[in-house]
Amino acid sequence: MIHLHFNPLYIDPGTGSMLFSILIGAAATLYFLLRAVIIKVKVFFSGGRAAVSNTLYPYVIYSEGKQYWNVFKPVVEEFETRQQELLYLTSSEDDPVFENTYHFIKSEFIGEGNKAYARLNIISANFVLMTTPSLNVYQLKRSKSVNHYSHVLHMPSDATTYRLFGLDYFDSVLLTGDYQAKDIRILEKQRSLPEKQLITVGCTYLDVYAEKIKQLPIEDTHPFTVLVSPSWGASGLLKHYGERLLDPLAESGWRIIVRPHPQSKKSEADMLETLAKRYSTNPNVQWDYERENIYSLSRADIMISDFSGIIFDFMFLCDKPVIYVSQDMDLRPYDADDVPDELWQFRILREIGIELKEEQFKTMAEVIKNASKSTLLQNARLDAKNTAWQYRGEAGKRIADFMTKTVK
Structure with a gap:
């Protein structure tokens, strides 16, 4: 007979790490549940007026800050060229989008953090494009009045280097290269998620930088x-x-x-x-x-x-x-x-x-x-x-094509 000896006072490092992760996860979950209850109570006593936005926008881009301008710039300029209306929401008051005079692009500063999420969580739109991961995981929720959420990768490296569940709840992910699709599909099968649309479009910010570098003095x-x-x-x-x-x-x-x-x-x-x-x-x-x-x-x-x-x-x-x-x-x-x-x-x-x-x-x-x-x-x-980095120089056009095709 094999006798197993168990020391109740000893927890091995691996188990301790796992228990610590569970406690942190439970605390975070409880925090966000309480926040959600508070928001719902406020909505109830306001007569439900904050439930959804009254205006339906065909295309929306959300930028966490001015550091992402080069990611979105080719898309914005493609919409302007096509004379199609686009709403650009940003969490930077000094976002470079405000330095441009656009006729078909409406830009708006919506604050940072929870203030921005409060606006985004009730927005009405056919298509929302963002670099922000973890949709429907923490504070940033899927609005019931948005038909399609799309994440555009802003790096040519692996798509799985986001925090856990970073891309799980998007309807599509726009890739810089075909190779990034394989690992996303693996995670979808592991987590019993429906398959997202995975579209290789290239890398917008690298397209921008490639042109800028040509202009720099040598x-x-x-x-x-x-x-x-x-x-x-x-x-x-x-x-x-x-x-x-x-x-x-x-x-x-x-x-x-x-x-x-x-x-x-x-x-x-x-x-x-x-x-x-x-x-x-x-x-x-x-x-x-x-x-x-x-x-x-x-x-x-x-x-x-x-x-x-x-x-x-x-x-x-x-x-x-x-x-x-x-x-x-x-x-x-x-x-x-x-x-x-x-x-x-x-x-x-x-x-x-x-x-x-x-x-x-x-x-x-x-x-x-x-x-x-x-x-x-x-x-x-x-x-x-x-x-x-596929389709070099074409990312802005390919993203705009996908957005308009999806909405139509």
């Missing part, structure tokens, strides 16, 4: 330039390695441009301030906080990054090499954790980039020089570009 002569452009969070390059990575670069004599992830400025301000002070007397080290990344991309000869999507911007737009520092990314909070296969972006990175290990930091100059000369990497970059 530096006739410039020092060899290394762009350090990581993601943010505990697994991000700057947070994890910091001065251990930057010290050897600062001592190289090359021009070093450090472009932190936009979220780092909000979530890791103390860390950035400490690093900025450390290199404040080194004229070779520059910091870039511009809204658009193309200025740094165009000046760099090589990039050092981690798992940030800017890797693909750099390679696809500038056709220059990338060195990546591998750092384990905890996929448990993301849809990717439910997909059995390795993410495309992780697999392809080994083919198109060169891994830099921490023990190589002090001699990284040699690694960087070798990466700059590799024709093998150049061919791999082109293959990846053809896979992940």
